[in-house]
Each structure stands twice: as C-alpha cells, then as structure tokens.
Amino acid sequence: MDDTLTLDEAMDDLVSAEDFLDYFAVPYDPAVVHVNRLHILQRFHDYLAKQAPKLPPDEEAKRGIYRLWLERAYQDFVASNALTEKVFAVFQHVDKPDGGSTSFVSLDKVFRP
Secondary structure (H helix, E strand, O other): OOOOHHHHHHHHHHOOOHHHHHHOOOOOOOOHHHHHHHHHHHHHHHHHHHHHHOOOOHHHHHHHHHHHHHHHHHHHHHOOOOHHOOOOOOHHHEEOOOOEOOOOOOOOHHOOO
C-alpha cells in the first residue's frame, strides 16, 4: 500500500480483513480470519463508531487508535466465536413468552445502505 496516502484514503482502499490487518500490522492467524472475517470487520466498525466523537485530529494518533481497536476486534474472535459474540443481528435471539426463543432480523437491518 502507498505510504503517502492519508488514513482515510488508505481505509478506502482496504477491502478484506487481511488487508486491514496487514495495513495496521496486526499479527493474525489466517485460520481465525478465514472463519470470522466479516465478524472481525463489523466489530472493528462498531468499536470505531463508539469512539468517533473522541478520536483525535492527529493522523498518527488516530492510526494508533484504529490499530488498537482492530487488534481488539480480532482478539475477540481468537478467544471466542461468532455465535457467542453475536455481532450480527441474525445471532441475536428474542425470548418468546412460551419460554422458547427465535431469531428476528427486521428488514431495515437487512437492507441497510
């Protein structure tokens, strides 16, 4: 990747979980990424969304924070799994009054832009 790109430009060029992990120099096990790639990226996105108002304007400081949250997102799935972490709505269950449970994903979650 071109080192002259800004963080935002570089982020626009990253496509796969491996691209992100390589760019931010986060060591990873390809087997973990293979099984959890979308979950890792979604968790990374969720972590950053919570931090957005607190992110410093300094590019290098921001890059370090991004690396920290990507590493944490990856480690979440080293220590656990997608079913336990419930990153996506399809893994979230709704308890029914009869004691059973069901999965429900509203259409606005499915067709989110």
